[in-house]
Amino acid sequence: MQAVVVAAGEGTRMRPLTANRPKPTLPVAGTPLVERVLDVAEPYVDGYVLVVGYRDEVIRDLVGEEYRGLPVEYVEQDEQLGTAHAVGRAADAVDGRFLVLNGDVVVTDELVAGLVDAGGTAVATKPVPDPSNYGVVSHDDGRLTELVEKPEEPPSNLANLGLYAFEESVFDAIDRTELSERGEYEITDSIGHLLDDGEEVSVVEYDGPWLDVGRPWELLSATETILEGLEGRIEGEVEDGATLSGPVVVEEGARVRDGAYIEGPVVVQSGADVGPNCFVRGATVVGPDVRVGNAVEVKNSVLMRGTNVAHHAYVGDSVLGRDVNFGAGTKVANLRHDDENVRLTVKGERVDTGRRKLGVVCGDGAKTGINSSLNAGVTMGTGATSRPGEAVLRDVDG
DSSP, rough: EEEEEEEOOOOOGGGTTTSSSSGGGGGEETHHHHHHHHHHHGGGGGGEEEEOOOOHHHHHHHOOSSSSTTEEEEOOOSOOOOOOHHHHHTTOOOOOSSEEEEEEOOHHHHHHHHHHHHSEEEEEEEEOOGGGSSSEEETTTTTEEEEEEEEOOOSSSEEEEEEEEEEEEEEEHHOOOOTTTTOOHHHHHHHHHHTTTTTTEEEOOOOOOEOOOOOOHHHHHHHHHHHHHOEEEEEEEEEETTTESEEEEOTTTOOOTTTOOEEEEEOOTOOOOOOOOOOOEESSSOTTTOEEETTTTEEOEOOOOOOOESSOEEESEEOTTTTOOOOTTOOEEBBTTEEEEEEEEETTTEOOOOOOHHHHHHHTEEEOOOOOOEEOOEEOOTTTOOOOOEEEEOOOOO
16 A cells, blocks of 8 residues: 655745745654654555655655655646645556545544555544534445535534545546636545445544644644653753753754753754753754754744754744744744734735734744844744844734
8 A cells, every 4th residue: 555645735825934845844843744644654555655746856855765664756746736636646656545645734643544444445534613614524324425615504523634545446536527616626526426436435533633734833733732742852962050841852963051941842953052041941843953042032932944043032932944043132022912812924814823822933044133023923034134123013025
C-alpha cells in the first residue's frame, strides 16, 4: 500500500509565512507538517507519492527520494484544480489500494490505522459541533450513503476530514468528474460516482485530534496540542546556572546559558543559543540556530530557523519566520485592551482568530528597529522593517 500525500497548494491563507515555501514544510512543534504526515503513515505503507506544485523544490529538498527507508515518488500538479485533480495526477504512480492524506494536517496513528483496516474505499470522519462548515457524511451501518458539502441543514454531525483510502477504481470516477461551481474537481463528486457505480464506501468514525493547519495562528494551536505530551530530554549543553522546569527538550548542538529559566513545554532545537538571563515559557519552539538573548522573554511562540531576538525584548503568542531580527527593546503586544479576540489579516480581510491572546506574525527576513512596539494582530511581510522607536499598529508589507 502507498500513501498519496497532497502537498501542491500555495497556502495563501498562511501568508507571509508561505512566501518562500509551501505550507506543508512549515514546522509544528519543531517538525515540518509533511514529515509528521509521512511519519504517521510509515507503519502502514511501502512507499509514498507526493503531489507537489508550488515551490516544489523545497519539498523535494526536505523529503528527498527516500524517507525512513521507503521510496518517494513525485508527481506535479501545475494548476491547483482541486483534490480530485491532485489524486488523479498520481494514477500512473500507484499500484493497488492506496491512502490519500493531506500534507498540511496533523493526524494520528489511530486515524490512519482506521482507514487501512476498513478495507476497500473508506472516508475518515469526525463528529463536530457545527458540521455545516464541512462536508457532511451520512451512512447506514458504516456504509456511506451521502456526502454533502457545507449543507444549511446537516443530515448528521459527521464531518468529512478529507482523508481517504481508495481502490484504483477511483481514477475512472475522477475522469468522469466535472468542474464544480467553485472551479475545482472535487473528490467528493468522484466518490459520488463510486456510489452510483454500486461501490461500497466505508465510513471510519474518529474522535481524536485532527488539526487543519491553514492559517498562521493555527501553527500555534497545533504546536500547543502536540507539546501537551512532550517528554523532556537533554542532549545539548545546559550551563550550571540555567533552570529547566517541566518538560523541556534541548537538542544536541543547542546551548542554554547561565541565568536562563525555561518553563516547559519548550523545545530548543539544534544550534539554538538561549540566554544568559532570559525567560522562555509556554508551548514554545526555539528553532534551529535561533538566538534568544539577555533580558528576553519568549512565551507561547514559534521562532523559526536563524531568527534573532537577542536583547531586552518580549515575544508573546507569535510566529516569527526564518531569519527575523528583532532589534533591542522590541516589544510585542498580545492582548487587546477591550478583551476582544485578536483579528489577523488573511487574504486581505481581517479575520477573528478566536484567540484572546495573539501577538504578531513575521515573514522571513523581517527586521525591527530598536525599541519598536508591535501591536496585537500585526503582520510583517517578508523582508519588512520598522523604524527605531516605531509603534507598529498596522500590517507592514515586505
